[in-house]
Amino acid sequence: MFEAAGLMVFYENMLALNNVSLQCGANKIVGVFGANSAGKSTLMYTLSGIILDIRKKEEMAGGERMTIRGRIVYEGKDIMSDKPSLRARKGIILCPERRRIFPESTVLENLRIGSYLATTAQAAETLDYVLTTFPALKRILKRFGGFLSGGEQQMLAIGRALMAQPKVLLLDEPLLGLSPAIQYLLAKAIKEIRDQRGMSIIVSEQYARPIIPIIDYGYILENGAAVVEGSKQELLDNPDVKSAYFGN
């Protein structure tokens, strides 16, 4: 059980997250939908702890002051003050927005860097699994990360996150900028990963349609606040949600 309660994030006086609470049970897929600047990435950075690092860097450079409030409870403990590397060690792995593939490493090396937290046996097993789930990567193992197409990069980013042995996988806009065919393929893969490997997945997306079939529960963010939440069916039946996020 992964649970966030009352998350507030301020950039100076700008409220980026407004009292957001969110739950993700074991082996569930939770969707977070919202427009640009609704706070999806800030939420993902807060859940994974990267926001602490961003705040530290801003502080050092004398940039924006950031205030972070709230609780994140995972396996019965408040992990809000844990730094990102410690949260990753506990199994909370973020697959970041815009993929952030290592451009000068080959596909294989990207995956091997991803296995930093895994044992040798885990790494070998997961590598096998990643290449079975995304056979497209098999043919380009020697290609540099910087020369991949968007779809290949996204498969690699998810694969790399899997190498870190996640228990809670945070996917930040995994379908951004991809063709409908690849979007469909990736959404299917995400569900498969949950079914086969057993992990909680929180996935954020602007456009809900490709993701909605695979989620168990969903939240809608607007201006940093979770305005609607509900099960897949509840979201589908909500007329406001329907017009705003499913495009019909």
Next chain:
Amino acid sequence: MDIIIYGIINSVSLALMAVGFTLVYGVSRLPNFAHGALYILTGYLTWILMNRAGLNYVFSAIIALGLTGLIGAAMYQLVLIRVRGMPISEIIASYAIGLAILEGLRWGGLKGGTFRLPPFVEGSVTVLGVSVDFQRIFVVILGATLMGALWLFVNNTKLGLALKGMAQDERAALTLGIDSDRMAVTATAIGSMLAGAAAIILLPLGSIAVESGYHVLIMAVAVCIVGGLGSWTGAVLAAFIIGFAQILSVVYFGAHYQAVVALLAIVITLICRPSGLFGRQKELEERV
């Protein structure tokens, strides 16, 4: 033949001087301007351990290397960590530490000529008709071994790969559980030890002098700028270009043009190809 053999020796020496600097810059984007000081410090520590504590050469060298690694780590942990991400402050702070070490040593009585490390093996040998002393042969062999070992370390160990990931995208590395501060400390320690290793291999060719600390720093910076900051292949290639250019200038113009060549290489690189020979990262960004 002279030119080729001494060119290789000179190039490997330059690569040795630069490799630690590149490593630290590549991983943590930290220009370690105390590099030359750490180089001289290792030589001096080895000398002290040999001549004052009476240890044998190998032991002194190993202990001195370990100490330099610790000093490098402490330098990062105590000072540089506070100015992370501010390039100018990083340069000023690390250069200040370097100055303090070098001028401290000078004040403590380190003057050229009297402090020397003995060569590993005395004598010389004739290679392809050119007489080369054993120490210079060692420079090439140990230099190549060290670089090979470093390559294996970076490409095949978990820590090495983590350093590589960190060097490319700090935030992506963070999401995979790679702790940025710990990696930066590790990189600084390893970089300092590489500076020290270069010192132990190269210093027997001359004497331990404060001036060569500054010289090593300039050479390291020159090699890294020509090769493309943070690029390993670039650094090795640049070391060979500058190394051979220096030897050629010695043969055709005179010994005092050596330093000019290195500085000229910086100027030419910055004019023609500001990101260096292997500044690939930029090129990729433009393509994607």
